Amino acid sequence: MLTLSWLQSLVKREPQKQKAKARDTLGDRGENVAARYLRNQGFRILTRNFRCPLGEIDIVARDGRTLVFCEVKTRSYDDNNGVGISPEDQVNTVKRHQISKAARYYLSRYGTVPPPARFDVVAVVWPNNADPLIRHTPSAFEATF
Numbered sequence: 001m002l003t004l005s006w007l008q009s010l011v012k013r014e015p016q017k018q019k020a021k022a023r024d025t026l027g028d029r030g031e032n033v034a035a036r037y038l039r040n041q042g043f044r045i046l047t048r049n050f051r052c053p054l055g056e057i058d059i060v061a062r063d064g065r066t067l068v069f070c071e072v073k074t075r076s077y078d079d080n081n082g083v084g085i086s087p088e089d090q091v092n093t094v095k096r097h098q099i100s101k102a103a104r105y106y107l108s109r110y111g112t113v114p115p116p117a118r119f120d121v122v123a124v125v126w127p128n129n130a131d132p133l134i135r136h137t138p139s140a141f142e143a144t145f
Contacts, residue, residue, distance in 0.1 A: 030074025030124035030132070031058055037122065037134050043068065055102035059122075063138075067117040069103045071095070071140075074124040087123035088137060093144075100144040119143065 035045055043061040050057045059070040073087035091099075099119060107114040121140040126132040 034072040034122040052105045055098040067115045070120045072122045097144045
């Protein structure tokens with residue numbers, strides 16, 4: 001009986017895992033599109049999914065001499081008509097602070113005077129059966145540290 005309940009608990013959790021995986025897949029696809037878009041704009045991608053004890057940065061790139069910390073928000077819908085929240089608006093105060101702390105950690109690795117830096121947001125809206133819409137906001141916010 002104990003084995004059966006253990007097996008049932010696995011079966012009950014499976015749909016949640018599938019939902020998370022589908023969400024991750026859309027996010028991964030959006031980050032790939034954003035990285036390709038930035039490259040086509042002349043950016044040099046330095047790293048993707050930079051993780052440290054203070055947080056994560058989706059894309060770290062160079063735009064000329066400027067270091068760019070880029071947050072990517074991918075959605076299958078666009079509620080940018082004032083009724084709901086747009087992907088760009090989801091980079092709220094808490095998220096900006098977390099990205100700023102991770103950026104400061106990244107910059108601390110330079111040891112010397114770090115290069116100029118900025119924070120960009122790339123929104124990728126990818127409706128079913130359509131090409132993605134990309135909105136890039138350079139200097140979307142200032143560091144909060």
